[in-house]
Amino acid sequence: MGESQAGFNVGQRTQVALLVKDAAKPGTFEWREIMSSEVRLSVMSPETGVQKAKGGPSGGPPGGPPPGMGGPPPSLTSFARRLDTLENKTVYLVDIGFGGGYNFMLQLQKWFKEHMPSVTTIVKRKPGNVFMDDKNDLWEEVKAKGHAVVLGVAG
């Protein structure tokens, strides 16, 4: 016959080839591919998991949502009425405690002194953890003595 058939797995590909005589070169043989197909795989997704619930308020990781995340958005009707003017008003400049924030508020205070001297500005640092809400006297003080508040800065 002078021919021989064989199947190979080459990497991801299955090949079937014939070993045939090379007519141009008597005494030599060569493989001729007659069929080739790539292996196709089904695999399991790494994203599967069972959704349990939307995250609710929690003390934070591990496992649950971090502090402040997962709860409902704030009530839209709770925003304070805006001021007509800042003239003769008291504005609290509250640094949340992130690096650089306090210095920024000091410079903002300086700007008001130079350009809007009738505005009283009070720079405060939020006393609690930088990443968490504070249930403390500062917000009460702002409500009692202030007309507005600028809160920040991070980064």
Place this chain on the structure above:
Amino acid sequence: MERVAKDDPRAASLPFIYTPLPVIGTSAEVLDRFIVGNDPDTGKPVIKEIIDVLTKPISKTKLAPESPKTVKAATPRELLGPDTEDNLQRLFYESGWTDGLPIILPTEERVKRMLAGTSASPDEVADESFRFDTGEIVQYTVTNIAVIAVMAGARPEYFPVILAVVSTRQPALIGSTTAFGAMLLVNGPIRNEIDMNSSIGAFSPINQANSVIGRAWTLMSICRGYAKPKKTFWSSQGNNLNYNNMCVAEGEERSVWTPFHVDKGFKADESVVSTFRGWALLSTSGAASHRSLGEELNIQLAVMPPLDSAATIIMDPLVARNLKENEGFNTKQDFARWMSQNIKMPAGQYWKTDYIDMLVASAAYSGVEPYASWKKLPDDTLIAPYHNPDNINIIVVGGETSPLWKASNYYYTGSASIDKWRAKKSSD
């Protein structure tokens, strides 16, 4: 930046004003320029926006903003394909499920073989975690974890360790703008049974179990959506230690001190994983010929002030033996106490470290000692910031070819038993 803030439904109606970055570390003159300069998001002067926000009526769009698009997780398909290996590798990478390196494709057969590595039921819930991208709490079964173990290249006998890591509920990656590193330590008999490296090159990429178990921890975080840049992942520079999270076994046999898991209350013959997290890791050249180890550590740890007195020192068995036999520290607790009393830094240096100011000052303001007292000290007064020796972790790892150590501000985040996840032996 605005788009990011508005992704959070709680922030959708709040007025945000932005300055250029960074604010941290900039001079008063630069901050002045930021205040009168333009908001990079709107192109309007920052100070004008501040005044407008305080004095202009709230627009209807602010009061009833378009609801941010909540991305509810689609019910994932359990089976993907059939497709070629090249296409599936590309799918996994482009779906954000890998660390960029090729993975072992999790065919059902491979996952089944992985499940044989544990006695836990495939349907048992092994973990529950919060998805920052969808706001959902998702439960993961042992089978879900097995898929990721296969992807990482784990052998079935590694699987109980991976399940124990998962049970700590500590992610390898977290959404900080900083570059947290994590560490994973294995103690107990399983270390030797699965050929983990605690000796020469224990932290080097030369051991399958160390490499793969640590990688599985990171792939877990990635597949849970913790690594989506500017969505859930913010680390400005990132940390290449997260490729395998310094996964290592303790060299218990060569240590002159108690193993770490025994210090944490586990039995010596129990197999345990422990996790750590921190920012700074200093790998020394082992130089302590002109100063004692204590003096060297005093210098090295001064550049990484601790959070809550936490430090993790990983020392070669040669170092531990020298401390015990030649310097009189019979236990590692003795040495931790020495460190807590003798490592000093000026109060000003401590408080002017940004993360200390951000994360510890609030404790000082609320009267927690010793921070409240330290806050009142002149800048040049020396304090002992490692005031609590219980938070100084000492681990023994190394091949005894050189008296090396690594000093870090990594803090201990928890331990979990591996044994409950192990496959029952046929004789059991």
